[in-house]
Amino acid sequence: MSILQSIKNAVRSRSIHVSYIDVGSCNGCDIEVLACLAPRYDIEQYGIYVHNNPREADVLLVIGSVTPQWEDKLRNIWEKIPAPKAAIAIGNCPISGCVYARKGSLTTPPVKNYIPIAAEVPGCPPRPTEILSAILSVAPLIFKDYEEKQS
Amino acid sequence: MRSIVYYVREFLRPEWLKKFFFVKTAPLVTPPYFKGYPTLTGKDCTGCFTCMMICPAPDAIAVLRRKEQWEPEVYPGHCIRCGLCVEACPEGVLASGRVTDLARRDATAFWHSFHLEVDESLCMRCGNCCVSCPINRQIDPQLAGTGTSTSDEVIMRVSSGRVRILHEEKCTGCKTCETQCPSGAIRVARMVEGVQFLDGVES
Structure with a gap:
């Protein structure tokens, strides 16, 4: 492993930049993500920073079952994130549609159909500790030795 | 001047510096009373x-x-x-x-029953619901074809030109009638009531 790669690994393990999008959830999972930012769970002590701009992010948290307005836009947002990148599905909605997966529903889950998903956090809503541990366990898998894996 | 010296000394303490850079909140444990997956x-x-x-x-x-x-x-x-x-x-x-x-x-529990409802404007009296019902077939093996029955014990039967529901309480909620109905006229609704037993003992 080159010195440059080891420096990148060390930096990336302590600065995971996260952006979250709500593609039609009931707001329950949004509030759980918000609780991660609050002092009780304090996401920044693990070196995770939250942005509202996908261009600044490495990890995308996708919340909610996909409503018709999001079907074409979700892919665009995913492509704006610079590599290395990962998407995490938060809650039941992006995985299965949860209680919206009924006959006559307008939503089109799962999110897997639109962007590649690296991890799924089930729950309605998932607990902040579960969200945190998902981000912390996915980040090293994607970002460690990224350049060496590419070549 | 004395206060500046005080603050510099305070913030240069190794213990304070260590806490400032490395302290984390204690890992939160999930309490046993949290509802997990069954x-x-x-x-x-x-x-x-x-x-x-x-x-x-x-x-x-x-x-x-x-x-x-x-x-x-x-x-x-x-x-x-x-x-x-x-x-x-x-x-x-x-x-x-x-x-x-x-x-x-x-001493709480759930009581449940099933409520059958036929939308008269959609129903075309084909009798599919009465024939496909597994409970109906058990009670009256003769029931076939048009859904008419001579037995009074069946859940529902076609009589005088419309579906009549006789014994709703025998329904087990399998919804076979709902899936067999060609026009979506029959609906099975689950009725659930939360009850508490006054004497504190479940009877």
């Missing part, structure tokens, strides 16, 4: 499907036949961890947090 207690499932009946999330729980034994299976990604299946199960097959303990302490 787990099996090892008691025998009788296959009454009460858990599937009460579950509010689609496809979250299924009772499967495994080698001569029924067994409920919970699917994370669908399950919303409400604990209703745990509380509704009459055999105590499932466990989640302290749901069963609280239900026993407060």
Whole structure:
């Protein structure tokens, strides 16, 4: 492993930049993500920073079952994130549609159909500790030795 | 001047510096009373499907036949961890947090029944619902074709040009009639009531 790669690994393990999008959830999972930012769970002590701009992010948290307005836009947002990148599905909605997966529903889950998903956090809503541990366990898998894996 | 010296000395203490750079909140442990995904207690499932009946999330729980034994299976990604299946199960097959303990302490339970409703404007009196109903067939094996029956004990039958529901209480909520109805006229609704026993003992 080159010195440059080891420096990148060390930096990336302590600065995971996260952006979250709500593609039609009931707001329950949004509030759980918000609780991660609050002092009780304090996401920044693990070196995770939250942005509202996908261009600044490495990890995308996708919340909610996909409503018709999001079907074409979700892919665009995913492509704006610079590599290395990962998407995490938060809650039941992006995985299965949860209680919206009924006959006559307008939503089109799962999110897997639109962007590649690296991890799924089930729950309605998932607990902040579960969200945190998902981000912390996915980040090293994607970002460690990224350049060496590419070549 | 003295105060500046004080602050510099205070902030140069190794203990303070160590805390400033490395302190983290203690890892939060999930308390045992949090409702997790229902787990099996090892008691025998009788296959009454009460858990599937009460579950509010689609496809979250299924009772499967495994080698001569029924067994409920919970699917994370669908399950919303409400604990209703745990509380509704009459055999105590499932466990989640302290749901069963609280239900026993407060002597609460769920009573459920099924309500059948036929939309007269959609119904075309084909009798598919009466014929396909497995309970109907058990009570009156002669019932076939047009859905007419001479027995008064059947759940529903076609008589004098329309579907008449006679014994709603015999319905088990299998919804076979709903899936067999060509025009979507018959609906099976589950009616669930939460009850508490006054004497504190479940009778």
